[in-house]
Amino acid sequence: MALDMRLPTVRKTVSLSASAFDRKDLVVPGDIITSDTGFMRGHGTYVDEEKLTASVAGEVQRVDKLICVRPLKTRFNGEVGDVVVGRITEVQQKRWKVETNSRLDSVLLLSSVNLPGGELRRRSAEDELTMREYLQEGDLISAEVQSVFSDGALSLHTRSLKYGKLGQGVLVQISPSLIKRQKSHFHNLPCGASVILGNNGFVWLYPTLGQQEEEAGGFYTSLEPVSLSDREVISRLRNCLLALAAHKVLLYDTSVLYCYESSLQHSVKDILKPEVMEEIVMLTQQKLLEQEG
Amino acid sequence: MAGLELLSDQGYRLDGRKATELRKVQARMGVFAQADGSAYLEQGNTKALAVVYGPHEIRGARSRALHDRAIINCQYSMATFSTAERKRRPHGDRKSTEMSLHLKQTFEAAVLTQLYPRSQIDIYVKILQSDGGNYSVCVNAATLAVIDAGIPMRDYVCACTVGFVDETSLADLCYAEESGGVSSLALALLPRGGQIALVQMDARLHQDHLDTLIEAAMTACKGVSKVLDQVVRQHLQEGSTLRE
Numbered sequence: 001m002a003l004d005m006r007l008p009t010v011r012k013t014v015s016l017s018a019s020a021f022d023r024k025d026l027v028v029p030g031d032i033i034t035s036d037t038g039f040m041r042g043h044g045t046y047v048d049e050e051k052l053t054a055s056v057a058g059e060v061q062r063v064d065k066l067i068c069v070r071p072l073k074t075r076f077n078g079e080v081g082d083v084v085v086g087r088i089t090e091v092q093q094k095r096w097k098v099e100t101n102s103r104l105d106s107v108l109l110l111s112s113v114n115l116p117g118g119e120l121r122r123r124s125a126e127d128e129l130t131m132r133e134y135l136q137e138g139d140l141i142s143a144e145v146q147s148v149f150s151d152g153a154l155s156l157h158t159r160s161l162k163y164g165k166l167g168q169g170v171l172v173q174i175s176p177s178l179i180k181r182q183k184s185h186f187h188n189l190p191c192g193a194s195v196i197l198g199n200n201g202f203v204w205l206y207p208t209l210g211q212q213e214e215e216a217g218g219f220y221t222s223l224e225p226v227s228l229s230d231r232e233v234i235s236r237l238r239n240c241l242l243a244l245a246a247h248k249v250l251l252y253d254t255s256v257l258y259c260y261e262s263s264l265q266h267s268v269k270d271i272l273k274p275e276v277m278e279e280i281v282m283l284t285q286q287k288l289l290e291q292e293g
Numbered sequence: 294m295a296g297l298e299l300l301s302d303q304g305y306r307l308d309g310r311k312a313t314e315l316r317k318v319q320a321r322m323g324v325f326a327q328a329d330g331s332a333y334l335e336q337g338n339t340k341a342l343a344v345v346y347g348p349h350e351i352r353g354a355r356s357r358a359l360h361d362r363a364i365i366n367c368q369y370s371m372a373t374f375s376t377a378e379r380k381r382r383p384h385g386d387r388k389s390t391e392m393s394l395h396l397k398q399t400f401e402a403a404v405l406t407q408l409y410p411r412s413q414i415d416i417y418v419k420i421l422q423s424d425g426g427n428y429s430v431c432v433n434a435a436t437l438a439v440i441d442a443g444i445p446m447r448d449y450v451c452a453c454t455v456g457f458v459d460e461t462s463l464a465d466l467c468y469a470e471e472s473g474g475v476s477s478l479a480l481a482l483l484p485r486g487g488q489i490a491l492v493q494m495d496a497r498l499h500q501d502h503l504d505t506l507i508e509a510a511m512t513a514c515k516g517v518s519k520v521l522d523q524v525v526r527q528h529l530q531e532g533s534t535l536r537e
Contacts, residue, residue, distance in 0.1 A: 025530050026530070026533065028440070028522060028525045028529070029440060029445070029448055029449060029486045030446075030447065030448035030449060030483075030484075034465075044445060046405060046445070046447070048447070048486070055405055055439070055446055055447065056444070056445050056446075056528050057440050057443075057525050057528075058443070058529070059362035061532065071443030072443065072533070073323075073330070073442065073527065074439065074442075074443035074530040075328070075329065075347075075348065075349075075443075097350075101351075103349060103409055103412050104348075104349075104411060104412055105349040105350040139469045151410045152409070152410075227329050230311050269365075
């Protein structure tokens with residue numbers, strides 16, 4: 001059997017020029033941002049003896065009088081309208097608990113899902129008892145953020161045919177800060193697979209569904225075997241996503257597609273090799289730059 | 294004193310350091326992709342790995358949840374191969390439970406837990422090689438991991454052990470000194486404001502010497518904080534250049 005082994009390599013050191021240390025917009029916890037009292041305290045800051053101080057390591061962002069510090073890496077901070085992919089962790093009275101990479105588990109109320117039988121169906125006590133038949137622990141769903149509670153927990157809804165239980169596919173977890181906010185987070189890629197780019201950093205890759213299957217919506221999941229070619233496309237996309245994430249490239253339909261195209265000359269498993277990753281990402285970035293202008 | 298001479302007449306210690314000299318500190322942030330935050334830190338021959346998960350929903354006993362702030366859950370452990378003789382250390386032995394508790398108290402003083410009501414922050418620290426000052430190395434490694442996770446803190450928490458020998462305070466003790474009968478003191482400091490997060494001492498020491506010892510510990514902690522600061526800034530720089 002052919003094995004591919006490699007020795008640990010030296011990390012590339014980013015040269016720190018003198019100006020790099022002077023960059024005023026990078027702060028660490030405890031750094032005083034300003035002692036001017038005219039500013040408002042945003043996320044990632046606190047007031048200590050009337051001085052605005054950073055509490056996380058990251059970039060300072062200033063909007064008018066509001067000062068925030070955005071860390072490089074955090075958990076998902078949901079906003080109303082965000083598309084998320086999550087996993088059911090618990091079934092409770094009238095609600096499901098969903099793990100969405102947020103700081104508290106999100107809530108999906110029975111009253112904010114579409115049950116089979118149309119919009120106007122009444123929810124009876126019987127529905128409460130059969131909740132587990134619709135969604136049970138471990139199921140993956142796509143949903144939209146309906147509201148944010150005062151303690152930061154999210155309330156989700158699936159009141160549209162595009163949301164609901166997810167069937168066969170691959171889940172990729174990456175940092176939420178790498179997902180680019182867009183009008184649509186559901187894409188049917190021309191390479192033969194579809195992708196849901198959840199704002200919470202959970203990305204769902206699945207074979208593009210036929211027209212009828214899509215209309216069934218809701219809680220029906222197809223268990224038909226997926227063809228080998230579809231599975232290969234999905235695996236390639238998954239490795240491409242990991243490559244883009246490793247090089248901190250923003251994810252959206254165009255960047256994913258370009259990355260897929262640049263990876264075609266390599267076999268699927270080779271994409272994960274660091275040198276191939278670098279090459280593919282470089283090509284992708286070049287294409288993106290060309291497209292921009 | 295029997296056996297070892299901890300401080301020579303010329304003012305050098307067993308490993309050739311001066312009294313106030315720290316051991317070499319090397320660190321790296323973001324060593325694991327799976328965790329929310331992680332860091333690896335070496336201080337001389339003591340090596341520690343810290344991992345942070347959270348803030349997340351409370352797992353297990355829901356009743357532990359606090360309605361106004363996050364709970365911090367610390368777990369300290371030592372690798373079987375970390376000391377001179379191999380020893381299996383099951384979880385929950387008395388020494389590591391005590392150490393976990395100290396770490397918890399230290400980080401409750403530094404992390405802004407009131408921003409995350411009803412959630413939990415897990416800090417797991419493992420000693421890979423033990424050569425004295427385990428508590429302080431764990432605190433320093435965990436600080437970097439918490440910063441890597443993007444969890445808000447008042448300031449860095451830096452810790453250092455100091456000892457008192459022949460009317461002199463020795464900074465950053467190694468194992469030979471710790472076990473050589475020095476009265477040692479561990480101190481965790483928020484360096485910018487000079488607030489003390491935790492002081493721990495279980496040896497005997499004359500009251501008159503306590504102030505000088507604490508003073509020496511604070512200076513040592515500030516030295517450590519400078520090194521940590523450099524590591525964090527370097528990490529930040531690398532992270533933000535990649536993004537452009």
